Amino acid sequence: MSRVFNFSAGPAVLPEEVLKEAAAEMLDYEGSGMSVMEMSHRSKPFQKILDEATQDLRDLMNIPDNYKVIFVQGGATQQFAAVPMNLQTKGGNAVYVDSGNFAHKAFEEAQIFYGENAIVGASSKEDNYTYIPDVDNLPINDKTDYVYICENNTIFGTTFHKLPNTQGKPLVSDQSSMFLSRPVDVTKYGVIYAGVQKNVGPAGLVILIIREDLVKSEFVNPTATMLKWKTQVSKDSLYNTPNCWSIYICGKVFKWLKKNGGLKAMEERNEAKAKVLYDYLDQSKLFKNTVRKDSRSIMNVCFRTGDEELDAEFIKGAQAHNIASIKGHRLVGGMRASIYNAMPIEGVKALVEYMKEFEKEHLK
Ligand SMILES: Cc1ncc(COP(=O)(O)O)c(C=O)c1O
Numbered sequence: 001m002s003r004v005f006n007f008s009a010g011p012a013v014l015p016e017e018v019l020k021e022a023a024a025e026m027l028d029y030e031g032s033g034m035s036v037m038e039m040s041h042r043s044k045p046f047q048k049i050l051d052e053a054t055q056d057l058r059d060l061m062n063i064p065d066n067y068k069v070i071f072v073q074g075g076a077t078q079q080f081a082a083v084p085m086n087l088q089t090k091g092g093n094a095v096y097v098d099s100g101n102f103a104h105k106a107f108e109e110a111q112i113f114y115g116e117n118a119i120v121g122a123s124s125k126e127d128n129y130t131y132i133p134d135v136d137n138l139p140i141n142d143k144t145d146y147v148y149i150c151e152n153n154t155i156f157g158t159t160f161h162k163l164p165n166t167q168g169k170p171l172v173s174d175q176s177s178m179f180l181s182r183p184v185d186v187t188k189y190g191v192i193y194a195g196v197q198k199n200v201g202p203a204g205l206v207i208l209i210i211r212e213d214l215v216k217s218e219f220v221n222p223t224a225t226m227l228k229w230k231t232q233v234s235k236d237s238l239y240n241t242p243n244c245w246s247i248y249i250c251g252k253v254f255k256w257l258k259k260n261g262g263l264k265a266m267e268e269r270n271e272a273k274a275k276v277l278y279d280y281l282d283q284s285k286l287f288k289n290t291v292r293k294d295s296r297s298i299m300n301v302c303f304r305t306g307d308e309e310l311d312a313e314f315i316k317g318a319q320a321h322n323i324a325s326i327k328g329h330r331l332v333g334g335m336r337a338s339i340y341n342a343m344p345i346e347g348v349k350a351l352v353e354y355m356k357e358f359e360k361e362h363l364k
Contacts, residue, residue, distance in 0.1 A: 002322075003016070003324050004323065004324040005320050005322055005324065005343070005344075005346075005347035005350055005351065006116075006135075006168045006324045006325055006343075007143060007154075007178070007323065007324065007325050007326045007336070007337045007339070007342065007343070007347070007351070008175065008324070008325035008338060009154050009198065009300060009325075009329070009336060009338040010154070010176075010195075010197045010198035010203075010273075010338070011197040011198075011202065011203045012197065012198050012199070012338055012342075013340060013342045013343050014201070014202075014253065014342050015087060015253060015341075015342045016225065016247070017256060018249065018252045018253055018256050020152070021252060022129050022249060022252065024250075028299060029045060029192075029263055030045060031271065031359070032045050034246060036049065036141070036245060036248040037123055037244070037245050038041055038257060040126075040246065040344065041214035041238060041241050041242055041244050042238070044358070045119070046244055046248075047245060049244075049248050049251055050071075050236070050237065050238070050242075050251075052251055053071075053247055053248075053250055053251030053254060054236075056067050056251065056254035056255060056258060057069060057098045057207070057254055059257060059258065059264070060180065060254060060257055060262055060263055061179065061180070061183075061184065061186055061209070062183075062186065063186050063209060064187060065185060066188060066211060066212050066213075067209050067210060067211055067212065068088065068208075068210045068233045069207065069208070069209055070207070070208045070210070070228075070232040070233055070236075070237045070241070070289065071205055071206070071207055071208075071237040071242055072205075072206050072208060072233075072237070072242075072245050073204060073205065073206065073231055073242070073243055074205075074206065075174045075195055075206060076102070076174060076193065076194065076195035076206055077105070077136060078206070078227070079106075079193050079206060079208070080106040080108075080110075081109045081112070081227065082227045082229065083106070083109075083110070083114075083146070083172055083191065083193075084109065084112075084113040084118070084124070085218055085219065085223045085227050085228075086214070086215075086219070086223070086227075086228065087145045087146050087170070087172070087190075087191075087214060087216070088113055088145055088219075088220045088221065088227050089143075089145050089220060090220055090356070092114075092117065092118065092121055092143050092144070092145040092220075093114065093117040093118070093142055093143050093145065093148055094110050094114050094143050094144070094145050094147075094148060095119050095121040095138050095139060095140055095144055095146075095147045095148065095169075095177075096110065096118065096119065096120050096121060096147075096148045096239075097120075097121055097122050097132075097133065097135055097138070097147070097149045097150075097164060098120045098122070098123035098124070098125055098133075099122075099123075099124055099129060099130045099132050099133060099149065099150055099153055099156075099158065099160075100150055100153030100154075100155060100156045100158065101129070101153075101155050101156070101331060102131070102150045102153065102154065102174060102176075103108055103148070103149065103150035103153070104157070106148060106150065106174065107120060110148070111307060112159075113205055113221055117137065117143075119139060119363070120162075121135070121138035121139050121140070121147070122126070122134060122138060124158075125264060125325055126278075128156075128331075128332070129153060129155075129156040129158065130156065130158070130257055130290060130291050130292055130295075131158060131294070131295040132158050132159070132160050132161070132294075132295040134190075135149075135160075135162075135164035135165070135198035136165055137162070137165075138164055138165070138166070140166060140167045141201040144167075144168075144169045145169070145170075146170045146171070146190060146191075147164055147166040147169055147170070147171050147172070148167055148172045148173075148174075148175040149164065149172070149173050150162075150173075150176075151173045151174065151175050151243060152175065152176070152177045152178035152181075152299055152300070153179055153297070153298050153300075154176065154177035154198065154298075154299075154300050154329075154338075155176075155329040155331055155332060156290075156299055156302065156331075156338065157289075157290065157291050157295040157296070157300040157302035157332075158292075158295040158296065158297055158331060159178060159295065159298070160292050161295070163188055165194055167294065169190075169244055170189075170190025170191065170214060171188060171189045171190055171191075172189070172190055172191040172193075173189055173191070173192050173193075173363075174193060174194070175192050175193065175194045176193075176194045176195040176198055177198045177199065177297075177299050177300060177338075177340075178199065178299050179192075179194035179196070179198070179199050179200055179207070179215035179295070180199055180200055180257060180266065180300055180340060180341065181263075181264060181267065181270050181296075181298065182264075182267035182270065183262075183263040183264055183267060189339045190209070190210075190211050191208065191209070191210050191211070191213050191345070192208070192209040193207065193208045193209070194207050196246060196250055198299075198330060198338070198340060199299070199340045199342075200250050201246050201249040202245060202246045202249050202251050203245045203246070203254055204243045204246050205242075205246035205247060205250065207236045207250070208229065208331055210229055210233070214229075215228055215229050215230050215233045216229075225239075225316065226239075226240070228330065234303060248294050255284070257341070260287070262271055263313065266341055269341075269345070270298045270299070270339070270341065271298055271346045272345060273298070273339050273345050274296075274297075274298035274299075274339060274345065274346065274348075275316075275346045276349060276352055277337060277339070277348055277352060278296065278301065278318060279350065280328065280352045281301075281303055284355070285358060285359065286305050286310075286355075286358070286359040286362060286363050286364055287303045287304070287355055287359065288303060288304060288305075288306065288335050289301065289302065289303050290302040290303060290304060290332060290334065298339070299338060299339065300336055300337070300338050300339075301336065301338075301339065302328055302332050302334060302335070302336045303334055303335050303336075303338045304333060304334025304335060305334070305362075308333065310362060311328075311333065311334050311335060314326075314335065314355075315327045315335065315338050317358065318353070318354065321350060321351075321353075322350065323347075323350065323351055323354060324337075325330050337351055
């Protein structure tokens, strides 16, 4: 068996320890004689998995009691619609920070419901999202239902280093590609949500953390039962069959995070990893990071040579160095290294070694 250093933006690398444990339990989960994939979501063993996963997440993020945690399906993309559907009030508006492709998609979805009352409060679109726009003076008023951000822009490699001033209005954050990468103060948010397939677990699951007053019973628009947060909140994520497998693996990842020092330790590890790469990029004469320094993400690092053929050659040669999925998103080009929690620093060092070698060869 050989494992590569997997820099995929998602689905992405998971802790080897977790994968081994799951493999060992595949045929017989804790004496049940079946795998978690074969088990009723109403069974005792699965209820225990769900309860522990919820509690471990609460512990890790220090989630206050007045916030609900639910596990839902439909991808983060479905929440682009669910957010306005759940939070819109009559005559209200919603303010979006357009900091990347996924933020823009979320805004477009909000337009379906809010029309012109979906407002772009700040944007970096004109510069192909190479930075996080200034969010100090967003056009918030009495009628603002929420302020929306995509806190880490997976495709562009930028992240919010400071949260917007929402003037007391709920902040909704898509944390998909930074979830559990560092501590966050949950009380600063109205809603946090994340597709788990980047930093936490297998695809097909979204985790929502919702302040309880935002779990509403009345809706401005006709809203499908499954899109009402209240549906899953009132049934503790078991209104229908959840993604049992993904919840199970996420639960294991939460325990792995706890065992490895929690989110503060993760942040230190992630910063150390990102530093290795950014330090190299800052002095390289061949490779350049594609974003403004003050907006850099520690999860997704985008870089290129400025020459598409050279980029293609670098990507092609990566395999021989045990490096996988390093190609950048087509909206940015070049390369992207997603260095989520489970990527060991050895992987980042191997990447930098290859970059050095490549630079030496091509800068004669
Ligand atoms: C920040 C962010 N939001 C939303 C999405 C969309 O997620 P999904 O494919 O789970 O709908 C992604 C990734 O694809 C993402 O990186």
